[in-house]
Amino acid sequence: MSTADQNPIIQYRQTIVIGSGTAGLSAAYQLYQSGCKSVLILEGSNRIGGRILTEYLDQNSSKPLEMGACWMHGLQENPVYELAQRENFPSHTGTILNFDIGTCVDENGTQISSELHHEVDQFFESLLQNTRDLFEFQQQNNTQISSTSIQKVFLEKFENFLNQNGADQETRCLKLKLLQRRFDQETGECGCQSMEQVSYSEFGSYQRPKGPDMEFPCGYSTLIRYLRAQIPQDWIVFEQFVENIEWDTNNQVRITCANGNIYECDYVICTIPLAVMKWSYKSLFTPALPVWKTEAIQKMDMxxxxxxxxxxxxxxxxxxxxxxxxxxxxxxxxxxxxxxxxxxxxxxxxxxxxxxxxxxxxxxxxxxxxxxxxxxxxxxxxxxxxxxxxxxxxxxxxxxTQWFSNPCSKGSYSYVPVGASSWQHIRDLAKPLTVHNK
Ligand SMILES: Cc1cc2nc3c(=O)[nH]c(=O)nc-3n(C[C@H](O)[C@H](O)[C@H](O)COP(=O)(O)OP(=O)(O)OC[C@H]3O[C@@H](n4cnc5c(N)ncnc54)[C@H](O)[C@@H]3O)c2cc1C
Known part of the structure; x- marks a missing residue:
């Protein structure tokens, strides 16, 4: 039994933020800007940044190697980009990395013509555009088509496309392999195992800001260091892996960490990643979460x-x-x-x-x-x-990288799977458990 178990010191703050990734640091920054004085961030690991982690090519190098996030997706009306501009983060000078294919070969070394893989990629892109149009249509008409996967719909449409274009058997086979590669690439965009898991009707709900993607030339951690510098240094404590949140609506919230430390507060902002939440929500919350919240945790995926x-x-x-x-x-x-x-x-x-x-x-x-x-x-x-x-x-x-094995992330990023609703479940994930005026 640790000393903390025998005689735990209970610390109080008005607001406790769990997690010091972008969300947690941004929340603390907003609280500081609003004049809040009694805030503490409990970070489960020994560093800030969460899924933003920049390493460098060598010790004296300023060349970043991003282990986690690397792109600001779309620059128009992108709050991260606006912040980078406002605060004069170093501007980008190098090439902008994207998923464009240069050389394309098969496993045995046969070169695949760029016309062929462009044709497949362009067809795939047009299907992606259709999903955005479909989502808009569903919203405007307050309707939703039945739930099926991106892979199922795209494969059907692709086979029709092949039939109409009369490709010979060998070309057809190659195009189907190129389609599989494109599906695999899309799993990298979505953060899923297979596009069979991703909802066709909801796919268009993800709206990235318009314009090109951009990297931080000195690494995405520039953003993290900036946010950290905006808040008092003693607002963060490390290696406080939260194991239980007692959130009785009438009393203060009591938070227990794996090391036995206990914290009490009036408000909690929980930025624990969805995948960690999925593994732990049953033991993490006392009393258990209401059904609408657990349903959102279960239905969404990472x-x-x-x-x-x-x-x-x-x-x-x-x-x-x-x-x-x-x-x-x-x-x-x-x-x-x-x-x-x-x-x-x-x-x-x-x-x-x-x-x-x-x-x-x-x-x-x-x-x-x-x-x-x-x-x-x-x-x-x-x-x-x-x-x-x-x-x-x-x-x-x-x-x-080992984003799945890391107990503080358990994965990389989230997507809307078949059977989930972006409108309902993403909103429910963000919605406070209780609303009261203190
Ligand atoms: C490989 C990879 C590539 C990516 N590429 C991009 C990209 O190009 N562009 C982009 O915009 N996004 C990208 N992302 C996603 C982006 O990194 C995340 O969406 C974003 O960093 C999430 O921030 P967050 O604060 O919500 O969560 P996190 O950054 O995960 O922060 C959560 C924090 O909570 C802590 N924590 C977890 N559990 C506990 C606990 N029980 N108790 C206490 N603390 C806990 C964690 O240690 C962590 O510090 C990528 C992610 C990965 C993994």
């Missing part, structure tokens, strides 16, 4: 997107900025132990000597447990075969 960085002396074997590999699949679902790497939908050159590989879903979760040297060996074999070059060296270093 999956895993990981990054694998490969470091080399130089990347002279790699032409252009990015490589997409179209894999052979024996079965529709991959044999994870043997084929996990086939879920990597893009390899991007982020620096002259660094490649970034994107992987999602169960394959990403599996990869989180693999030895990094082994990952480097598997990917070297893949490159040697698909780029037809046996001299490709093994990387000198491999770094992969």
């Amino acid at each position: 999956g895993t997107v990981d990054k694998i960085y490969l470091f080399y002396d130089q990347l002279d074997f790699f032409d252009g900025d990015s490589l997409a590999i179209v894999y052979d699949r024996e079965h529709e679902t991959l044999d994870i132990k043997k084929e996990w790497y086939k879920k990597i939908f893009l390899f991007q050159k982020v620096y002259d000597n660094v490649l970034l590989c994107w992987i999602t879903g169960d394959e990403a979760i599996f990869c989180e447990q693999l030895d990094e040297i082994y990952i480097g060996d598997v990917l070297t074999n893949l490159f040697r075969k698909s780029l037809k070059n046996n001299d490709i060296p093994t990387p000198s270093k491999v770094v992969r």
Whole structure:
């Protein structure tokens, strides 16, 4: 039994914020701006930033390697971009990274023409646009089509498209593989295992600000450091993993951490990620949450997107900025132990000597447990075969993220699955449990 268990010191603050990611720090910043003095952020890990984590190429380097978020999505009316402009964060000078494909090959090294993969990508983009139009139509007419998945609808439409365009069997087969690659890429946009999980009717509800995506040239952590600098330094305590929130409506809220520390407050702002919430909400709240809140937690979903960085002396074997590999699949679902790497939908050159590989879903979760040297060996074999070059060296270093294994994230980002409603469940996730005037 720890000392804290025997004789816990109970600390009081008017407001406690759980989590020091962007949401928690922004909430604390707003409270500070509004004149609140009695605030504390309880952070479960030993650092601020949550799913924003910038590492650097080397100790003296200002070249960022983003382990989590990297883009401000769309610049028009984007509050993050507006803040960056207002506060004169360093402006961007380099290229803007996106998921565009440079070289496209199959696993055996056959080059796939850019016309072919552009044709598939453009068709896919037009289907994505249709989902936005559909969502708008549903809203205007106060109606909703029955729940089905993006994968099911897109596949049907794609097969019709192939039938109408009279492709021969070989081209048809290749186009279907290109479509699978595009589905895998979309799992990277959505943060899911498969597009079979993602709601077709709700897909268009995600409206990103217009305009190009942009990176923070000195790393996304610029934003985190800025937010932290705006609030009193003693407002954050680390390694306070919250295990229970006693939220009796008549009394103060009592928060118990895994280390036995207890905090009391009048208000709690909980920014625990959805995936952590899904794992823990039954024991996290006393009394249990009301049905409308648990339904929102259960219905919405959050999956895993990981990054694998490969470091080399130089990347002279790699032409252009990015490589997409179209894999052979024996079965529709991959044999994870043997084929996990086939879920990597893009390899991007982020620096002259660094490649970034994107992987999602169960394959990403599996990869989180693999030895990094082994990952480097598997990917070297893949490159040697698909780029037809046996001299490709093994990387000198491999770094992969572990967003699922991290108990403070349990995944990467959320999406609206089949059967969930963005209008109802996202709103219910954000809605306060009690409304009262203190
Ligand atoms: C690989 C990856 C790529 C991404 N790319 C982009 C991108 O390009 N653009 C973009 O806009 N977004 C991107 N995102 C999403 C973006 O990072 C998140 O949406 C955003 O950072 C979430 O902020 P948050 O404060 O809500 O949650 P988090 O950043 O997850 O913060 C939650 C905090 O709560 C803490 N915590 C968790 N549980 C407990 C507990 N029980 N007790 C106490 N503390 C706890 C965590 O340690 C963490 O600090 C990406 C995410 C990942 C993982």
